[in-house]
Amino acid sequence: FxxxxxxxxxxxxxxxxxxxxxxxxxxxxxxxxxxxxxxxxxxxxxxxxxxxxxxxxxxxxxxxxxxxxxxxxxxxxxxTATPIPRTLHMSLAGVRDMSTIETAPEERLPIKTYVSEFSDDLIREAILRELDREGQVYFLHNRVYNIEYMAEYVGMLVPDARVGIAHGQMSEDQLQKSMMEFTHGRLDVLVCTTIIESGLDIPNANTLIINRADNFGLAQLYQLRGRIGRSSRRGYSYLLIPRARSLTEAADRRLRAMLAATELGSGFRIAMKDL
The missing domain is CATH 3.40.50.300 (P-loop containing nucleotide triphosphate hydrolases)
Structure with a gap:
């Protein structure tokens, strides 16, 4: 052309x-x-x-x-899968035209979502289950200052796993190297920040573990969950919350909404809740 x-x-x-x-x-x-x-x-x-x-x-x-x-x-x-409130309001008011795609790609399966207290056994089991089917795992830890410690911790829980790191404060070369290694299957677990939220399509990565899920917004949790289940394999999402700490009412509502929004194409309903 x-x-x-x-x-x-x-x-x-x-x-x-x-x-x-x-x-x-x-x-x-x-x-x-x-x-x-x-x-x-x-x-x-x-x-x-x-x-x-x-x-x-x-x-x-x-x-x-x-x-x-x-x-x-x-x-x-x-x-977008989750329209921001301003855009959604403009569409509902007739200022903008809106079209929705309600049919999921063929062979896609709904993602299984679990909310649990932080648990070494759960993390180990979730990673090993994914590795047993030759898949890959995102471990989301949104704190750059100790993300290397968390990567070492994950490596200690699952010694056989090849663990890498990705966050926005890495140099362009380092970040590109980490992402290419994960994309080409040379890493089993990617310990990362919300830098993975948009634009990634890695069909072999079908388990997502989010540490301190109570700190994330509803639309952000939905976008992050959308990084997995992008093939005919079932995706598994684990939303981890701190032990022995009561959640705020807003955080509790967000996590309950994520558990309820299990069917494919729930983004519009999630956005309506945010609005």
């Missing part, structure tokens, strides 16, 4: 970024696929006609307004 496509993100070198931005600004790039890097001030599309925002919940209002200011007449299509 006579179309020039480029990709812009922090994983490109500075010289590559400058070259792509120049091409975008002078109109020689027809389609530019990118991260938040696309909303930086040096990016000025020559003739912007269509904006497609995937994983819309990851972009703030300021980001989206910046995109629209680039070309006031641009058409905007936003995609």
């Amino acid at each position: 006579p179309v020039k496509v480029e990709m812009l993100s922090r994983f490109r070198s500075l010289s590559e970024q400058k070259d792509i931005v120049d091409k975008v600004n002078n109109g020689t790039v027809d389609i530019c696929i990118g991260t938040h890097r696309l909303v930086q001030k040096d990016v000025r599309f020559k003739d912007l006609g269509l904006i497609i925002i995937d994983e819309e919940q990851r972009f703030g209002v300021a980001h989206k307004e910046r995109l629209k200011r680039m070309r006031s007449q641009a058409d905007v299509l936003t995609l």
Whole structure:
């Protein structure tokens, strides 16, 4: 096809970024696929006609307004499993058109979700069960300052597992290396932060363990759970809460909602609860 496509993100070198931005600004790039890097001030599309925002919940209002200011007449299509309250309200009020996809991909199975107190035995059993079927595991620990300790802890619980780390404060090269090793099956368990929340599609990873699940929002928990069960295999999600500590009423409601929203395509209902 006579179309020039480029990709812009922090994983490109500075010289590559400058070259792509120049091409975008002078109109020689027809389609530019990118991260938040696309909303930086040096990016000025020559003739912007269509904006497609995937994983819309990851972009703030300021980001989206910046995109629209680039070309006031641009058409905007936003995609998300869990619409943010502002977008959902605009759709319900008739300001925006909304379409919903209610049919899951063929052979997909609902994800089994469990809420439990933090338990070494449960973590070990969940990881070993996944490894027995030659799958992979996400262990989400959203604290960078001691994530290496947690990775060592998981490695101690399951000595046979190959454990890696991924978080947003790693250098581009380190992060890319960890993610590629996990993607290609050279790691069994990825101890990570919410950096995995959007955009990952690894069909062989079908167990998710979230430490301190009581600290996460409802839509965020749903998005994280969406990283698993992306094949014909059953996914298992374990939401861990602290021992001997009472949950806040809001956290209790969020976890109960996650247990109730087990069928495929529950994101819209989750978003309505948030609204």
